Amino acid sequence: MPDTPPNKPLEIAGKTYNSRLLVGTGKYKDNEETQLALEASGAEIITIAIRRTNIGQNPDEPNLLDILPSDRYTLLPNTAGCYTVDDAVRTCRLARELLDGHKLVKLEVLGDEKTLFPDAIQTLKAAQILVDDGFDVMVYTNDDPLIAKELERIGCVAVMPLAAPIGSGLGIRNPYNILTIIENAEVPILVDAGVGTASDAAIAMELGCDGILMNTAIAAAQNPVLMASAMKKAIEGGREAYLAGRMPKKRFASASSPIEGTFF
Amino acid sequence: MITIVLNGSDKQVKNNISVSQLLEELDLSEKRLAVEINQQIVPRSSFSDHTLNEKDNVEIVQAIGGGQ
Numbered sequence: 607m608p609d610t611p612p613n614k615p616l617e618i619a620g621k622t623y624n625s626r627l628l629v630g631t632g633k634y635k636d637n638e639e640t641q642l643a644l645e646a647s648g649a650e651i652i653t654i655a656i657r658r659t660n661i662g663q664n665p666d667e668p669n670l671l672d673i674l675p676s677d678r679y680t681l682l683p684n685t686a687g688c689y690t691v692d693d694a695v696r697t698c699r700l701a702r703e704l705l706d707g708h709k710l711v712k713l714e715v716l717g718d719e720k721t722l723f724p725d726a727i728q729t730l731k732a733a734q735i736l737v738d739d740g741f742d743v744m745v746y747t748n749d750d751p752l753i754a755k756e757l758e759r760i761g762c763v764a765v766m767p768l769a770a771p772i773g774s775g776l777g778i779r780n781p782y783n784i785l786t787i788i789e790n791a792e793v794p795i796l797v798d799a800g801v802g803t804a805s806d807a808a809i810a811m812e813l814g815c816d817g818i819l820m821n822t823a824i825a826a827a828q829n830p831v832l833m834a835s836a837m838k839k840a841i842e843g844g845r846e847a848y849l850a851g852r853m854p855k856k857r858f859a860s861a862s863s864p865i866e867g868t869f870f
Numbered sequence: 871m872i873t874i875v876l877n878g879s880d881k882q883v884k885n886n887i888s889v890s891q892l893l894e895e896l897d898l899s900e901k902r903l904a905v906e907i908n909q910q911i912v913p914r915s916s917f918s919d920h921t922l923n924e925k926d927n928v929e930i931v932q933a934i935g936g937g938q
Contacts, residue, residue, distance in 0.1 A: 629937075630935075630936060630937020630938060631935035631936060631937065632935045632936040632937040633935070633937070634935060640935060653936060653937055653938075654933040654934065654935065654936055655933070655934050655935065655936020655937075656904075656931050656932070656933060656934075657931060657932065657934045657936075658877045658878070658929065658930065658931055658932075659877070659898065659901070659903050659930045659931060659932045661876065661877055661879075661896055661898075661930070662896065662897075669901065669902060669932065669933070670932075670933050670934055670935055671902050671932075671933050672902075681933070683933070684936060684937070684938070686936050686937065686938055696906070696909065699911055700904045700906060700911065700929075700931050701904075701933075703904040703911050703913065703914070704902065704903065704904035704931065704932070704933060705933075714938065722938075746938065772938040773938070798938060799938045819937075819938070820937070821936075821937025821938055822937065822938075825937075
């Protein structure tokens with residue numbers, strides 16, 4: 607057999623996952639569509655947000671936690687919408703309390719409302735506090751190899767560089783930086799944000815990413831459930847192509863039928 | 871009566887009300903949520919012992935759909 611890299615399952619903070627697609631639960635039409643899309647995606651890790659409870663309004667509204675069976679999904683509370691270290695740390699601590707001591711969180715500290723780009727300086731500070739406090743931190747960052755390595759050094763369990771701005775669907779804007787981040791890393795690297803359609807997901811996986819987290823690409827598709835299924839396949843296909851090792855690119859043609867034996 | 875700030879709005883509650891009593895009054899006793907008072911988490915095990923004071927800043931949060 608040729609020398610193929612081992613296809614080990616994704617491992618984050620000591621737990622293994624068969625699916626390399628992580629899915630957000632925002633922006634869906636309703637809980638039913640959320641559930642169907644999650645099922646079609648095959649995702650095992652699902653992000654949630656922590657927000658104020660509605661006081662007195664819709665008391666019987668179904669709670670998201672009731673429709674996400676905890677034996678089936680690993681919940682990943684995220685700090686989306688946080689612009690300061692304090693807000694991000696508070697959010698993670700509330701999530702830990704809400705989920706009975708759950709340690710796995712996704713940290714993001716944003717720096718700018720227009721781009722939703724991460725604030726690298728605040729992200730580094732918040733990551734250090736959370737790691738020291740015993741959290742398993744998966745961290746959203748920009749596609750800067752130096753910051754990614756520093757987040758790994760701090761003790762984050764996975765580093766998640768963006769492909770493009772959150773919700774933009776622009777695809778992998780800087781594949782060489784993502785590649786450098788992957789080559790340097792000793793923790794899983796997952797592309798987080800910016801994937802727009804199945805080919806974007808396949809490209810990220812062909813680069814050697816360990817997984818992809820997406821939300822809008824599925825939720826904002828015309829048919830979210832079908833797009834969830836497409837993303838699942840693209841990620842599996844991209845992963846296998848990465849393991850298989852693509853042919854080298856050549857400028858000119860190379861016939862795939864033998865010249866020998868031609869009768870014309 | 872005392873006035874607390876509950877999820878950003880003023881609310882009048884009776885003196886010495888506990889977190890459990892507050893949640894009961896709000897019809898939230900059975901819900902999965904977390905409570906923070908003056909930016910300190912109140913563990914679920916302390917809900918019945920922890921009483922509120924004038925001007926306490928109370929946040930009650932839950933999980934909702936969200937991605938990035």
